[in-house]
Amino acid sequence: MIPLPVSIRREHPDDGPAIERLHARAFGPGRFARTAYRLREGTPALPDLCLTAHVETYLAGSIRVGPAEAEGGRLLVLGPLTVDPSFSDRGIGSALMKACLDAARKGGHRLVILVGDAPYYRRFGFAPVPPGRLVLPGPVDPGRFLWLPLAEGAEAPFSGLVRPIRS
Numbered sequence: 001m002i003p004l005p006v007s008i009r010r011e012h013p014d015d016g017p018a019i020e021r022l023h024a025r026a027f028g029p030g031r032f033a034r035t036a037y038r039l040r041e042g043t044p045a046l047p048d049l050c051l052t053a054h055v056e057t058y059l060a061g062s063i064r065v066g067p068a069e070a071e072g073g074r075l076l077v078l079g080p081l082t083v084d085p086s087f088s089d090r091g092i093g094s095a096l097m098k099a100c101l102d103a104a105r106k107g108g109h110r111l112v113i114l115v116g117d118a119p120y121y122r123r124f125g126f127a128p129v130p131p132g133r134l135v136l137p138g139p140v141d142p143g144r145f146l147w148l149p150l151a152e153g154a155e156a157p158f159s160g161l162v163r164p165i166r167s
Contacts, residue, residue, distance in 0.1 A: 004055050004090055008099050011050040011062065018059040019052070022082050038138055039077055043067065043164040049076070049103050053083070053092045060087045063096040065104070067165040068113070070134055072157030074165070075111040076104060097124050101148070110154040113147045113162065121146050135161050 011019070043066045053061035061083040068077045078100070083093045101124060104112060114121065115136070118128060126146040136145065149155040 004060075004087070004092075006060065006090075006092055006095060007054050008051055008095055009054070010047065011045075011052050011064070015052055015059060015062070019062045019064075019082075022059060022062055022084055023080060025085060039068065039136060039162065039164055041164075042166050043077075044166075046076070048107060049100055051096055051099055051103075053096055055087065058084075060084045061092040061096050063100045065100060065112075068162050069165055070158050070162045071160035073110070075113060075158060075162070076109050077162075077164075078112050078114040079116065081116070093120075094123075101150070105150050109150055111147060111149055111158055113145070115140055115144050116146060118143055118146060121148075124148065133159055137161065137163070 045064045045066050049063075049065035051063050052059055061081075063081045064079065066077050068075055081093055081096060083090075083096075101112070112126075113129065113134065114126065116126075118126070126148045128143060129145045129147045131142060134145075134147070147155060
């Protein structure tokens with residue numbers, strides 16, 4: 001496969017419409033009913049952690065991260081990670097994940113949660129949240145509810161209901 005000239009950068013405010021079109025292509029209208037989407041709804045994304053991937057001038061991928069809290073403090077909710085289907089399996093999602101997690105560590109964040117495909121996210125260190133440890137405000141397949149401590153033992157104080165932090 002021919003390598004793509006991909007550039008990763010912080011999301012700009014004017015990227016919003018292209019990102020929404022990307023989400024619609026990748027996830028369809030059913031995305032609005034999912035627990036992960038509802039957790040993020042109305043919560044401002046964290047600009048330092050939201051990134052886009054471009055192939056030349058074309059927006060080929062996006063990763064967004066927002067704040068939440070549970071007993072034990074603030075945590076990050078990652079998602080969605082989206083790659084244009086025509087650029088799948090080209091390493092764009094992995095590049096976005098690595099850049100985002102590096103930025104989160106550098107920013108002093110302690111814990112990242114997401115709802116997603118465990119085999120995919122395991123390569124970045126994510127593991128299922130132990131049953132009953134954290135609870136989302138809606139139904140979720142426990143095998144898809146994942147977390148990643150960003151430092152040794154960082155997950156220790158966290159428990160209870162995960163709540164969005166709204167502005």
